[in-house]
Amino acid sequence: MKPLTVALDILQGEDNCYFGTLLPTLETLMSKTLDMKDSLTVATGLPEAIAIKKRFASVLESNDAMLAAVTLPKFKLRWVRDQRKKEMVKGILAAECHKFLPGPEQQPARNPVSPTTPPDSGSSKDKEQGFFCFEDDDETFSTVETEVMAYLKTAKTGMEILKKCPTIKAICLKLNAATPSSAPVERLFSLGSLVLSPKRNRLSDKRFEKLLLMRYNHWFES
Numbered sequence: 635m636k637p638l639t640v641a642l643d644i645l646q647g648e649d650n651c652y653f654g655t656l657l658p659t660l661e662t663l664m665s666k667t668l669d670m671k672d673s674l675t676v677a678t679g680l681p682e683a684i685a686i687k688k689r690f691a692s693v694l695e696s697n698d699a700m701l702a703a704v705t706l707p708k709f710k711l712r713w714v715r716d717q718r719k720k721e722m723v724k725g726i727l728a729a730e731c732h733k734f735l736p737g738p739e740q741q742p743a744r745n746p747v748s749p750t751t752p753p754d755s756g757s758s759k760d761k762e763q764g765f766f767c768f769e770d771d772d773e774t775f776s777t778v779e780t781e782v783m784a785y786l787k788t789a790k791t792g793m794e795i796l797k798k799c800p801t802i803k804a805i806c807l808k809l810n811a812a813t814p815s816s817a818p819v820e821r822l823f824s825l826g827s828l829v830l831s832p833k834r835n836r837l838s839d840k841r842f843e844k845l846l847l848m849r850y851n852h853w854f855e856s
Contacts, residue, residue: 637666646817652810654702658713660690665715697726698809705806708791724782731778731801825850 641663644655664686686694693699700723703709714720778801785799796803829845830837837845 637663637670645815648818648821651813651815652702652706653699653812654704654706654709654806654810656693657696657699657703658709660686660694661713661715700726701730701805702809705796705802706810707793707795710786724786727802727805728778728782730805731782734801734804735778822846822850 641659644659645651667686703713704711704723704727711720711723714723781799781801785795785802788795796806826842826846829849830842
């Protein structure tokens with residue numbers, strides 16, 4: 635079951651492993667285990683035993699998990715196989731982008747367009763221009779839609795493309811701050827037991843924290 639071991643390594647990694655990695659990993663794992671089901675000669679019931687849909691039902695249907703995945707440039711909508719679900723995730727992303735826009739009370743008030751000709755002009759055209767007075771068109775919706783479409787259509791997969799999509803970048807930072815696994819924290823605890831040994835059991839909290847930081851972040855340069 636190589637797909638299972640690879641998925642575990644991905645989710646327990648420390649580099650470039652975000653909350654948005656979880657959903658694409660689960661979807662890919664389900665697809666790969668079902669594809670290799672017929673070729674198994676040993677442990678043929680393992681794909682059903684994993685029961686990803688049952689164990690991770692809340693994650694698979696979570697809007698936050700979908701947004702976290704789609705706002706990572708290396709995934710976007712590539713992990714979604716069903717076209718209907720692609721459109722649904724795209725709609726969720728557009729709706730979330732609208733939430734990050736400033737509300738009406740935060741936007742500057744717009745004054746109606748004033749006529750450009752003197753009001754006492756006698757021509758019918760001038761009277762018509764002075765009669766009609768409209769506000770400028772609201773381009774917020776088209777701006778959001780354009781940003782979403784440009785982000786999804788670009789072939790680049792690096793994080794630097796988020797600089798051109800400020801709204802999507804804000805969503806990505808909000809949802810992808812947490813890691814999907816506690817493995818890095820567990821490694822830190824294991825390393826702490828090497829620092830706080832029986833021969834060094836009188837370390838103060840501050841000194842222990844500094845020693846642990848120096849040992850764990852050994853690549854820091856002075």
